[in-house]
Amino acid sequence: MSGAIIECSGVTKLFGDFAGLNNVSLSVSPGTIGLLGPNGAGKSTLMKCLLQLHPISMGGARLLGRDVGSEGREIRTRVGYAPEQDCLISGMLGCEYVTYCAQLNGLPFQEARQRAHEMLDFVGMGQERYRAVDTYSTGMKQRVKLAQAIVHDPELVFLDEPTNGLDPKGREQILQLVESLWKKHNISVVLSSHLLQDVDRICGEIIIIARGEVLVQDTLKNLKARRAGFAELVVEGEHQRVLEILRANECTCELESNGHITVKHGRESLTPVLKFLHDEGVRPIEALPSPNALEEVFLQALSNHGPD
Amino acid sequence: MAQIDSSYTHRDGDTRGIGYRRWVIAQATLTACLKLKGMKWVVWSCWIYAFLQGIFLFGFGQLMDPSSAVYAFITENLGFFKSIGPMFQGWAEENPRIAIGMTYNLFFYIFTGYIVSTLTLSLVALGMAIPRLITSDLSSRAITIYSSKAVSRLDYCLGKFGGVMLLLTITWLGPMLATWLMGNLMAPKISFFWHTAPALLHSSMFVMSGMIFLGLMALGVSSMTSSPRTATSIWVGVLLLGVVLSRIGEGSENYWLQYLSFWFNLELLQGWVFNISGDFIELGTEYPSFTDGHIFDRFKERLGIKKNVSTPRHDVAVAITCLSLLGGAALLTLYKKVKPE
Amino acid sequence: MSIAPVIQAAELSRWYGIVMGLNNISFDIGTGLTGLVGPNGAGKSTLIKIITGQLRPSDGELTVFGMQPWNNPAVLREIGFCPEDDALPDRLRARTWLRGLAMLSGIAPSAAPDHVDAILDRVKLERVHWEKPLGQFSKGMRQRVKLAQALLHHPRLLVLDEPMNGLDPMGRQEVQRILKQLAAEGTAVLISSHILHELEALCPEILILNWGRVIASGSQLALQRRLQGTEANLHIRCSDPARFTRVLFEADLLLGFDCTDTSGDDEGGLDLRVKDPQRFSDSLVDLLTDNDIALHELRSRDRSLQDIFEKMTE
Numbered sequence: 017m018s019g020a021i022i023e024c025s026g027v028t029k030l031f032g033d034f035a036g037l038n039n040v041s042l043s044v045s046p047g048t049i050g051l052l053g054p055n056g057a058g059k060s061t062l063m064k065c066l067l068q069l070h071p072i073s074m075g076g077a078r079l080l081g082r083d084v085g086s087e088g089r090e091i092r093t094r095v096g097y098a099p100e101q102d103c104l105i106s107g108m109l110g111c112e113y114v115t116y117c118a119q120l121n122g123l124p125f126q127e128a129r130q131r132a133h134e135m136l137d138f139v140g141m142g143q144e145r146y147r148a149v150d151t152y153s154t155g156m157k158q159r160v161k162l163a164q165a166i167v168h169d170p171e172l173v174f175l176d177e178p179t180n181g182l183d184p185k186g187r188e189q190i191l192q193l194v195e196s197l198w199k200k201h202n203i204s205v206v207l208s209s210h211l212l213q214d215v216d217r218i219c220g221e222i223i224i225i226a227r228g229e230v231l232v233q234d235t236l237k238n239l240k241a242r243r244a245g246f247a248e249l250v251v252e253g254e255h256q257r258v259l260e261i262l263r264a265n266e267c268t269c270e271l272e273s274n275g276h277i278t279v280k281h282g283r284e285s286l287t288p289v290l291k292f293l294h295d296e297g298v299r300p301i302e303a304l305p306s307p308n309a310l311e312e313v314f315l316q317a318l319s320n321h322g323p324d
Numbered sequence: 325m326a327q328i329d330s331s332y333t334h335r336d337g338d339t340r341g342i343g344y345r346r347w348v349i350a351q352a353t354l355t356a357c358l359k360l361k362g363m364k365w366v367v368w369s370c371w372i373y374a375f376l377q378g379i380f381l382f383g384f385g386q387l388m389d390p391s392s393a394v395y396a397f398i399t400e401n402l403g404f405f406k407s408i409g410p411m412f413q414g415w416a417e418e419n420p421r422i423a424i425g426m427t428y429n430l431f432f433y434i435f436t437g438y439i440v441s442t443l444t445l446s447l448v449a450l451g452m453a454i455p456r457l458i459t460s461d462l463s464s465r466a467i468t469i470y471s472s473k474a475v476s477r478l479d480y481c482l483g484k485f486g487g488v489m490l491l492l493t494i495t496w497l498g499p500m501l502a503t504w505l506m507g508n509l510m511a512p513k514i515s516f517f518w519h520t521a522p523a524l525l526h527s528s529m530f531v532m533s534g535m536i537f538l539g540l541m542a543l544g545v546s547s548m549t550s551s552p553r554t555a556t557s558i559w560v561g562v563l564l565l566g567v568v569l570s571r572i573g574e575g576s577e578n579y580w581l582q583y584l585s586f587w588f589n590l591e592l593l594q595g596w597v598f599n600i601s602g603d604f605i606e607l608g609t610e611y612p613s614f615t616d617g618h619i620f621d622r623f624k625e626r627l628g629i630k631k632n633v634s635t636p637r638h639d640v641a642v643a644i645t646c647l648s649l650l651g652g653a654a655l656l657t658l659y660k661k662v663k664p665e
Numbered sequence: 666m667s668i669a670p671v672i673q674a675a676e677l678s679r680w681y682g683i684v685m686g687l688n689n690i691s692f693d694i695g696t697g698l699t700g701l702v703g704p705n706g707a708g709k710s711t712l713i714k715i716i717t718g719q720l721r722p723s724d725g726e727l728t729v730f731g732m733q734p735w736n737n738p739a740v741l742r743e744i745g746f747c748p749e750d751d752a753l754p755d756r757l758r759a760r761t762w763l764r765g766l767a768m769l770s771g772i773a774p775s776a777a778p779d780h781v782d783a784i785l786d787r788v789k790l791e792r793v794h795w796e797k798p799l800g801q802f803s804k805g806m807r808q809r810v811k812l813a814q815a816l817l818h819h820p821r822l823l824v825l826d827e828p829m830n831g832l833d834p835m836g837r838q839e840v841q842r843i844l845k846q847l848a849a850e851g852t853a854v855l856i857s858s859h860i861l862h863e864l865e866a867l868c869p870e871i872l873i874l875n876w877g878r879v880i881a882s883g884s885q886l887a888l889q890r891r892l893q894g895t896e897a898n899l900h901i902r903c904s905d906p907a908r909f910t911r912v913l914f915e916a917d918l919l920l921g922f923d924c925t926d927t928s929g930d931d932e933g934g935l936d937l938r939v940k941d942p943q944r945f946s947d948s949l950v951d952l953l954t955d956n957d958i959a960l961h962e963l964r965s966r967d968r969s970l971q972d973i974f975e976k977m978t979e
Contacts, residue, residue, distance in 0.1 A: 089476050097472035119344075120349070121345075134333065185975075197332075210833050290950050294949075301968065302963055303963040
């Protein structure tokens with residue numbers, strides 16, 4: 017598939033006087049897209065506007081090449097959505113719920129039932145699927161939400177904070193699943209999260225939104241390239257000596273509170289850095305390029321934008 | 325990790341049309357309602373009630389047939405029937421349209437909308453179902469999920485409306501049809517079908533218009549709040565208010581208050597559709613001696629038929645307008661309230 | 666400087682009928698920042714409730730500053746607690762609510778307003794929101810109010826359950842800064858969180874629970890050492906991965922490898938299992954320079970809290 021999956025031109029969403037989205041123009045190609053922004057920046061609003069959960073006040077948007085305003089229903093047969101909040105239908109069993117969601121997207125009952133169970137397998141739900149959704153834990157809810165978003169085999173899924181409230185193992189599993197959606201199954205993913213690390217890990221493209229405006233849209237690679245020449249070193253002990261060695265080799269460096277050393281070395285690769293450290297008898301345990309690139313870009317974008 | 329089964333497959337089947345999706349919502353709504361505690365009892369009661377009515381109609385049919393065992397048994401054991409039994413039969417032979425048709429019409433007038441009837445049971449069923457219709461979707465934010473699927477708000481409402489219609493079919497329309505069918509299948513003559521067709525037509529017209537109205541009201545009430553208890557309270561309140569308004573308005577100068585009560589309006593509508601008064605007028609002209617008695621007047625009073633005149637057209641028009649306005653208000657509530665978040 | 670531990674548990678158990686909450690655990694927690702980690706149902710909430718005096722141990726003993734917290738206002742006065750669920754009164758204004766709480770915790774009514782304002786400033790709740798009802802607050806703002814509420818009486822021990830849940834990246838940074846500052850001032854801080862990489866950067870001490878037992882406690886460094894074995898798992902990105910693996914193999918350092926990110930258009934990533942980590946780190950630079958390989962990333966797969974956690978809860 018080629019062409020943009022999301023196109024916005026001047027999308028504005030007003031809630032009374034407050035602009036939830038302010039003249040947003042975007043063009044996004046298939047892939048995994050990370051949506052970042054402070055609380056209340058308009059991430060969820062953008063997703064909801066694209067799905068026609070909120071009517072767009074001004075401007076136009078196209079999803080998968082179709083106009084959101086006039087063909088909302090047709091578009092949604094090819095799009096999945098897992099909202100941030102709970103949205104289960106009480107009184108239903110897990111598998112009933114997913115089957116029902118599939119049917120709502122037009123799958124005949126037999127196929128809906130089959131796919132519902134396949135998707136529940138896919139998200140790693142076991143016998144819990146035969147329990148009422150009202151009794152589910154956060155982890156199960158997140159899984160069911162993911163299952164219902166992909167049960168009709170969409171081309172694009174919107175996931176709003178899919179790892180919120182999960183324990184480390186659960187988060188890891190959900191992240192792996194989400195990652196595989198694009199990498200293995202060619203389903204584009206738009207993911208919103210507060211955890212930059214999650215986005216860093218999964219997403220190929222980053223969109224940063226604040227106060228209803230798009231501040232940054234770029235690939236993660238390009239964003240990281242902005243921080244090329246920076247590295248984070250992990251050494252055991254001898255921090256001061258390492259700092260001195262680095263400074264002696266024309267590097268700017270800083271000791272972080274967690275004992276790691278951030279260094280601006282300005283070289284093409286880390287080999288020369290390791291070389292001169294090695295010559296002084298220092299063997300870093302880890303050497304990570306462009307550390308916290310996403311965080312830096314994020315904070316920078318927001319500070320450039322200025323305070324309220 | 326081993327426990328993740330990444331057996332994701334793409335599908336290449338067709339997707340069904342929007343009609344199917346609406347039907348799915350209706351089905352799911354009905355299923356959710358039937359799952360409610362006590363709902364099964366209400367539904368069973370409706371059908372038992374229908375069965376009893378059928379038995380009653382069977383008894384009536386037997387009275388029209390001199391060769392039946394029931395007739396023989398009754399005339400032998402009940403002295404009263406010894407004298408009037410043959411009269412009935414002669415009457416049925418002579419003027420079946422009045423003897424059978426009108427009696428059925430009266431019966432179904434009572435069956436479909438009297439105090440102890442499937443209408444009352446349907447109102448109870450609706451009261452129980454209301455928290456499950458839209459209220460629970462509002463509180464659990466399931467509306468967001470519906471809206472993110474390939475259904476619009478209109479489709480959602482249509483589906484829910486379909487669900488209510490299904491429920492009312494089970495509790496009201498279905499039993500009514502079953503009663504009619506039972507009464508006629510067990511009747512002594514096949515001609516009963518023909519003679520009782522007007523009664524069926526009247527019942528169906530009234531029940532179906534009542535269903536549409538009650539369905540809208542139930543959806544409206546259900547969408548007003550996200551708290552199940554409040555929704556039920558509002559429904560009970562609306563019912564009680566109806567009773568109170570029609571009582572206050574009755575016979576007073578503020579008679580117009582009655583029109584605010586949907587009970588009153590439904591009664592008017594029913595009276596007009598079944599045209600019981602008309603039946604009585606016709607009966608009075610054909611058999612004046614029969615309708616003159618004191619007992620008969622009491623009977624009519626009990627049925628709420630005061631004058632020997634048909635329900636005036638303009639009264640019915642006002643009633644229908646009021647019902648439509650109430651239904652419109654329900655629709656407006658739906659439109660305002662059924663929104664994601 | 667060796668001082669008495671702030672929280673001390675000895676053979677502590679808590680049962681709910683037949684359901685296990687905590688099973689015979691013993692540990693010490695000192696001042697500074699301690700991270701409490703565990704899967705759902707590991708007993709973290711039970712432990713927090715016992716520490717904050719909301720539950721009584723079934724067996725064994727837990728002391729905070731040398732005293733048992735259950736039914737003991739003297740200890741509870743020293744503890745600030747920021748719960749996970751946000752049970753805030755929706756109709757009250759932030760300032761009003763906190764002033765009331767301040768007075769409840771024994772601050773003079775005349776001093777309460779200034780005190781509350783100082784704390785609200787400290788948790789960086791913007792001033793425009795101070796007079797708004799809590800019901801209108803966003804999740805991040807509510808978290809701040811919850812934190813402020815826990816700090817009102819200047820506790821010596823601060824217990825936080827998922828304090829950063831729902832906060833955006835800046836909010837997270839700010840809360841972390843506040844917590845670090847508190848720890849530097851001598852407050853003991855216990856943080857329960859699922860976001861391991863944040864705890865890793867924040868908390869030098871870690872307590873890992875699983876199935877009602879303590880499976881590890883101590884400094885991160887000690888935990889890392891405990892996991893160090895005769896082999897190491899590494900992730901490497903370099904200019905010529907095929908050659909690099911060959912070189913490593915010839916040097917008899919390689920136990921196994923896996924190519925990742927082969928789809929990428931530039932240098933691919935390598936997951937390596939290396940034997941004799943010491944010799945590997947000694948000879949790494951020579952191998953790189955001799956073979957003219959540009960190293961872009963050297964990441965250990967054994968050291969992060971996530972790695973440790975996964976290994977220990979396996």
